[in-house]
Amino acid sequence: MANTAEQKRPIDTAPPHYTGKKEVYVREMFAGIADKYDLLNSVLSFNQHKTWRRLAVSLAKPTPGSQCLDVCSGTGDFALDLAKAVGSKGRIVASDFCEPMIRNGLHKMLSAAAPVTMMVADCERLPYSSNSFEVVTVGFGIRNVAHIERAVGEMARVALPGGRVAILEFNRPLPCWYKPFIDFYLFQVLPRIGGLLSRKEAYTYLPESMKHFVSREKLSETMQGAGLTDIHVRDLNFGTVCIHIGTKPLTVKATE
Numbered sequence: 001m002a003n004t005a006e007q008k009r010p011i012d013t014a015p016p017h018y019t020g021k022k023e024v025y026v027r028e029m030f031a032g033i034a035d036k037y038d039l040l041n042s043v044l045s046f047n048q049h050k051t052w053r054r055l056a057v058s059l060a061k062p063t064p065g066s067q068c069l070d071v072c073s074g075t076g077d078f079a080l081d082l083a084k085a086v087g088s089k090g091r092i093v094a095s096d097f098c099e100p101m102i103r104n105g106l107h108k109m110l111s112a113a114a115p116v117t118m119m120v121a122d123c124e125r126l127p128y129s130s131n132s133f134e135v136v137t138v139g140f141g142i143r144n145v146a147h148i149e150r151a152v153g154e155m156a157r158v159a160l161p162g163g164r165v166a167i168l169e170f171n172r173p174l175p176c177w178y179k180p181f182i183d184f185y186l187f188q189v190l191p192r193i194g195g196l197l198s199r200k201e202a203y204t205y206l207p208e209s210m211k212h213f214v215s216r217e218k219l220s221e222t223m224q225g226a227g228l229t230d231i232h233v234r235d236l237n238f239g240t241v242c243i244h245i246g247t248k249p250l251t252v253k254a255t256e
């Protein structure tokens with residue numbers, strides 16, 4: 001799973017371009033692009049974002065009829081894929097702390113394969129009972145939260161014992177000769193297209209937040225720290241997209 005070159009690679013420590021509280025910046029930024037978010041997702045990922053979410057759902061293995069949660073759900077695409085997997089006897093809860101993002105996704109839930117409840121909630125303080133959901137997912141959200149440990153801890157808390165937590169997120173590309181091309185796309189092309197279709201600032205934030213995000217190894221450690229076990233990491237697109245899956249143990253180990 002861990003790759004030595006990746007472990008040795010220094011993490012860029014340059015400060016992010018925003019000032020003030022990250023959660024306030026992030027909520028306002030997504031509120032400002034909410035109506036264009038789906039379009040930009042498809043254009044900027046060459047429509048691959050749908051395949052990435054579908055793969056994450058298939059790796060997380062929700063069973064038909066189960067209840068699952070998607071946090072930082074935005075306009076709800078992950079919830080739709082979870083709904084397909086659990087079917088009409090299942091139930092999906094999708095929550096995000098940015099109300100305009102949810103509002104722009106509500107209409108899509110009308111054709112969901114399972115009932116989907118969308119609600120406004122902060123993933124660092126989830127308003128759900130512990131041990132409630134068979135699968136808990138987050139797609140391209142964990143990079144944006146202010147306190148990753150708290151969010152992952154909350155996801156693990158609300159997962160059922162034996163259930164899974166799945167994190168789909170961008171990451172730094174694995175070392176390769178084409179890394180300069182990836183960087184060129186991320187830092188030069190993507191902000192320009194984002195700026196043409198929406199607010200440029202939001203799509204300058206995207207590559208910057210990728211640069212500052214924790215390594216895949218650190219994210220695995222954070223999941224372990226939240227009590228999850230059997231962590232699997234799947235790299236996609238030269239490592240620029242990563243799926244982490246962890247399992248909540250059936251029994252909690254007795255502390256010595």
Ligand SMILES: C[S@@+](CC[C@H](N)C(=O)[O-])C[C@H]1O[C@@H](n2cnc3c(N)ncnc32)[C@H](O)[C@@H]1O
Pocket residue numbers: 023026027030041071072073074075076077078095096097098101121122123124138139140141144145146
């Ligand atoms: C890049 S969007 C991802 C949306 C969706 N999951 C997807 O796959 O397209 C990130 C989302 O995370 C949400 N977010 C960031 N921090 C959050 C937090 N602490 N609690 C809840 N949502 C948060 C933002 O409001 C935004 O909608």
